[in-house]
Amino acid sequence: MYCNQPRVILSIAILFAAMPVYAAERHTENPPPEFTAGAEWSSYNKSLDGQRYSPLTQINPSNASALIEVCRVQVADGGSFQAGLLVIDDVMYATTATDTLALDPVTCKVLWRHTHRREAAAGLPVNRGVAYYAGRLFRGTDDGRVLALDARSGTQLWANVVGDPAQGEFVSGAPIVWNGLVIVGTAASEYGVRGRVIAYDAMLGREIWRFNTVPAPGEPNADSWRNTVWNDTGGGGGGTWSHFALDPSTAELFIPVGNPIPDFVPAERMGDNLYTNSVLVLDARNGRLKWWYQLAPSDGLDHDLAAAPILYRNAQGEPRVAAGGKDGYVHIVDRRTHKLIAKTAVTTVDEPVPVPTPEGIKACPGPAGGVEWNGPAFDSKLNRLFVGSLDYCALFMSEPGKKPVVGGYNMGGTWAGIGTPQGWIYALDADSGAVAWRYHADHPVLGAVTPTAGGVLFAGDNGGAFLVFNSASGEILKHVATGGSLSGGMITYEQRGRQFVAMTSGNVSRTLFGAIGRPSIVVMALPEAMVAAARNNTAPNAERGHSLYLGSCAVCHGADGNAWNKVELKAVKLKMNVDQLVEFIKNPREPMPHVFPAPLSAEDARRIRDIATFITTWR
DSSP states (O other): OOTTOHHHHHHHHHHHHTSOOOOGGGOSSSOOOOOOTTOSBOSTTSSTTOOOOBOOOSSOTTTGGGOEEEEEEEOOSSSOOOOOOEEETTEEEEEOSSEEEEEOTTTOOEEEEEEOOOSSOOSSOOOOOOEEETTEEEEEOTTSEEEEEETTTOOEEEEEEOOOGGGTOBOOSOOEEETTEEEEEOBOGGGTOBOEEEEEETTTOOEEEEEESSOOTTSTTGGGSBSOSTTTTSOOBOOOOSOOEEETTTTEEEEEOOOBSSTTOGGGSBSOOTTTTEEEEEETTTOOEEEEEESSTTOSSOOOOOSOOEEEEOTTOOEEEEEEOTTSEEEEEETTTOOEEEEEEOSOOOSSOOOOBTTOEEESSOTTOBSOSSOOEEETTTTEEEEEEEEEEEEEEEOTTOOOOTTSOOOSEEEEEEEEEEEEEEEEETTTOOEEEEEEESSOOOSOOEEBTTSEEEEEOTTSEEEEEETTTOOEEEEEEOSSOOOSOEEEEEETTEEEEEEEEOOOSOGGGTOOSOOEEEEEEOOHHHHHHHHTOOSOOHHHHHHHHHHHTHHHHOTTSOOSTTOOGGGGGGTOOHHHHHHHHHSOOTTSOOOSOSSOOHHHHHHHHHHHHHHHHOO
């Protein structure tokens, strides 16, 4: 009956060829909960592309209100806590300014702690997380080092000097690791540094390549700094504050580059001041320049790019990069033409952009406003970008005529905030940048936002509120006071069949923003009884089937089921009903292989029916 449906058969064959084969020893009467694709959180923004999207579906709009706190641990007495959390191989990893910790992701028990003993005074005591690779953790320090630690024990394996803290150089961002390279960037612009990106051998710690984010005299594009001593004798700025993104298929490394100096006197550094305020794209293999997109040329308001950009494909499959800047916009750029596609304000923005004067001018956002160190996230199911921002205007006053002093803090003037800092969460169409919905928070939104295939968005604000939204509508499903500012990571992961949400609560590095609480990790989940009841439900479940599809099949067919050879999987329901599709999967014809071993376990039979239910109800 299927001989006249070759395209459907081949489509289903490819769909299931990507699925894992379950070994015979899994066929037990009470098998342990299976490993779910996407169950871990393996890097700062979950994946190299930075999308922060989780395929987990256990927490959804129908049950999110039932979330409860399952554990909490204080990791420091005070200070900043802006780190991204990781969960790999049943272990959670977190960092403070000086410490690296491994914890049980279900009980919050500390398994080990490594404390970095500073070799010099810190430039700025902040750290945004670790990277994991081949059983090792990598992090930067606020005294200009990069460390490699054994992920099992916390033993230090090597250390390398990245910068001189006496000159204002340190590493605040989480490294990115790919193909045996640990890649980090130096901060901070206001100390007069010349920002740079450096790649190290992950095993040996030796330097492989480096790139100056502000070209030194004689380097390409140094002429974008005209008639200035700030690049000739100083560093020019261009520090990097946060994480990077990477496309393994092209080896393109996307770097968010900070502001030029002096911040408020652009007349003293005429030109575009490359590559400041840019998404800088390098070849990750050798550090060579590929292209760039500059958000704010010749910036005079400290409107730099502090957050990692994200890489995605829009509804038409076209490659895009999205970057949220301190200029208050989310910029969507075509990764093939390098041209701006859309630019959407996600906070109060003044246009045209004014230039500071000694007498003072008002402008929005201020130097502390816009999108800070956590950038956009992408929901492939909804084709939406989500981003948090800080709404805070300022009075800018320039002080021209100052000479550059490397290691000396200099913004070229002063600023003062206007009004009370507040926050936003925006949902944007990933094609056009159009606003789908937005939420106004009484406090800044500096922490990460995390969408899931379950249809919920996890977020929080600096007032300490943990927030769960319906991703599609923006409806608030859960609001919990955590007791500490949510300024760092917001992750979700699965442990033995139960989905958890973990967050960093407590941050006192920016009291201006109402920062409160002692640095702590808070973990939440649905009640165990609710999870067990759902697990024992053997009725066909399209949501479970969708999760299986996203974890195993979307790699070939795409999240919308139409990415392979123009085949539309949603059309399968026109050819088969659920029972027919189940039987076809159980006893496939060429070219589809037998994916599930015989005899089928009860668990495998449920999987097949869940997938068939999803495909035959897909709209």
